[in-house]
Amino acid sequence: MALTREEREQFLAEPHVAAFSVDGGADRAPLTVPIWYQVEDDGSVWIMTGLESRKNQLISAAGRYSLMVDRLEPTIRYVSVEGPVVETVPATKERLREISARYLPEDKVDGYVDFAWKNHGEQVVVRMRPERWVSSDLGTV
Numbered sequence: 001m002a003l004t005r006e007e008r009e010q011f012l013a014e015p016h017v018a019a020f021s022v023d024g025g026a027d028r029a030p031l032t033v034p035i036w037y038q039v040e041d042d043g044s045v046w047i048m049t050g051l052e053s054r055k056n057q058l059i060s061a062a063g064r065y066s067l068m069v070d071r072l073e074p075t076i077r078y079v080s081v082e083g084p085v086v087e088t089v090p091a092t093k094e095r096l097r098e099i100s101a102r103y104l105p106e107d108k109v110d111g112y113v114d115f116a117w118k119n120h121g122e123q124v125v126v127r128m129r130p131e132r133w134v135s136s137d138l139g140t141v
Contacts, residue, residue: 003135008079011135012039015102016069020047022055023062031058037067038099044127045081048091048099051122059085059126067128076138083131091123 003011020035031054037047045067049055059065066082096116100109 001137001139003077003079003137007137008081008133008135009039009043011077011079012045012069012081016071017103018047018067018069020055020065020067022058022065025058025061031055035067036099036103037069038102040127044086044129046125046127048095048123048125050120051090051124056088056124056126060088065126065128078134078136080134081128081130081132083129085126086129087125087127089125089127091125093117095125096123 017034018037019032020037021030021032024031033055035047035049037045039045047065047067049059064082064084066080068078068080070076070078093113097109097113100112100116104112
């Protein structure tokens with residue numbers, strides 16, 4: 001059964017690791033990798049990636065990307081969202097802390113942020129405005 005808008009938004013607000021996908025270009029399948037994401041109050045979604053990464057190059061070329069999050073328990077549920085990129089801005093340490101705190105235990109955040117800020121190279125935040133949704137809760141299959 002498809003989820004309501006409220007159920008989709010609530011599900012995306014949970015800290016699931018998303019399957020990120022973007023057009024892979026000529027003669028390539030889409031690039032699909034796991035990624036952390038964050039949802040803004042206005043419903044937009046953002047990810048953080050390396051400025052020089054293949055992922056960012058493909059996002060720039062395609063102008064859009066998709067995310068799919070799922071779970072198996074207590075029921076099989078998923079939400080897939082795709083839409084255009086509406087903003088790409090340099091990452092800040094505050095944004096890195098925000099997304100890290102979403103996924104890591106509190107006592108690990110500072111160490112991870114310090115390490116990532118020093119070692120992962122220049123990062124960007126890429127914000128997407130959801131246009132299309134696919135969702136379902138398959139119950140207790």
